[in-house]
Amino acid sequence: MSVADETSQPPAPLCWCCGNQFEEHDLLRLGSHPEAAVCFNCARFLHRRAVGQEDQRRTTLAGRIRTGITGVREWIIAHNWHRLPLLGSLLQRLDRHLP
Numbered sequence: 503m504s505v506a507d508e509t510s511q512p513p514a515p516l517c518w519c520c521g522n523q524f525e526e527h528d529l530l531r532l533g534s535h536p537e538a539a540v541c542f543n544c545a546r547f548l549h550r551r552a553v554g555q556e557d558q559r560r561t562t563l564a565g566r567i568r569t570g571i572t573g574v575r576e577w578i579i580a581h582n583w584h585r586l587p588l589l590g591s592l593l594q595r596l597d598r599h600l601p
């Protein structure tokens with residue numbers, strides 16, 4: 503084994519959803535499959551998708567509100583408002599607190 507092999511670090515782990523590299527402390531490991539990990543943003547995205555599919559199966563007031571918020575979110579993304587310099591960062595910060 504060469505000196506380079508002993509000092510080289512293993513590559514940073516990848517998110518299995520978006521494929522980006524992250525530090526281990528920025529990833530969530532799956533319970534039964536600890537080899538699979540997702541980043542916090544993808545975990546939030548997957549949670550929203552799961553709740554959205556559940557809302558489609560059962561109609562509730564909370565589900566209707568979430569569906570409305572999702573519609574507004576999709577409209578903002580379609581119009582690239584989330585990329586605007588000041589408004590975009592405000593919208594992204596607000597989105598972290600929305601269901």
Ligand SMILES: [Zn+2]
Nearest residue numbers: 517520541544
């Ligand atoms: Zn990810």
